[in-house]
Amino acid sequence: MSRYRGPRLRVVRRLGELPGLSRKTPRRAYPPGQHGQARKKRSEYAIRLEEKQKLRFNYGVSERQLIRYVRKARRAAGSTGQVLLQLLEMRLDNTVFRMGMAPTIPGSRQLVNHGHITVNGRVVNIPSYQCKPGDVIGVRQSEDNRSRKLVETNLQFPGLAHLPSHLEFDKNKLEGKVNGVVDREWVALQVNELLVVEYYSRKL
Structure with missing residues (x-):
């Protein structure tokens, strides 16, 4: 299906x-x-x-x-x-969504598929990638800053207001970190x- x-x-x-x-x-x-x-x-x-x-x-x-x-x-x-x-919850597309870089999970899947997201400094275009504690999620750097502009626009209207306790995100660097596994109470x-x-x- x-x-x-x-x-x-x-x-x-x-x-x-x-x-x-x-x-x-x-x-x-x-x-x-x-x-x-x-x-x-x-x-x-x-x-x-x-x-x-x-x-x-x-x-x-x-x-x-x-x-x-x-x-x-x-x-x-x-x-x-x-x-x-x-x-x-620990899928890459959902993690990007929970950090506020995309308004919905389909939106974050598109960001990942199009190569705008990096994990530990390397571009990962697989939405189902399982994030692990210690992973650093960032935005791909390019000459035209296209990826950065997309994420900055999305951050103005995040899908969910609260960042889960297992994640941290720096809006200035556009970089987040997975600190652990999500707790049941933080599942939206x-x-x-x-x-x-x-x-x-x-x-x-």
């Missing part, structure tokens, strides 16, 4: 607030479609599916990628749900990760 490229507000109306996908707030508070306002009882499967879809759309990963992250989280020590969130997305693990427990 490929990455979603359709109307973002439609997804936000269906799943609730997704801070990584869009900064816009929908005018209508109910889901889209003919039966959006009709109240109907949701099955346990539907509830788990919705939580899984929140992760997929917020972090912009495909179904295949999310399955890989779940398998990796299962092999790691600790709570599978919490490790899964940490793996997604309102999601029940245990339901996501339960959803995949029957499939994997």
Whole structure:
């Protein structure tokens, strides 16, 4: 299943607030479609599916990628749900977004893909790169300062107001550092990760 490229507000109306996908707030508070306002009882499967879809759309990963992250989280020590969130939060595109260098995760993915972002002084154009404690995230230096201008413009309207405790960012140098692994309380997305693990427990 490929990455979603359709109307973002439609997804936000269906799943609730997704801070990584869009900064816009929908005018209508109910889901889209003919039966959006009709109240109907949701099955346990539907509830788990919705939580899984929140992760997929917020972090912009495909179904295949999310399955890989779940398998990796299962092999790691600790709570599978919490490790899964940490793996997604420590992606380079999400780290760039959380530092305020892009207004949304799709925007930060574009910055990374186009070679505007460096990790430890080297250009990294892989959005799924896993950031590690000690990594220094910066902006590529060039003669026309194109990368710097893009990031400076984005910093005027950051996607989220607060910088997580595991990150630090210097707006003058346009340089940030990963000091540790994200804590659960700093995950901006309102999601029940245990339901996501339960959803995949029957499939994997």
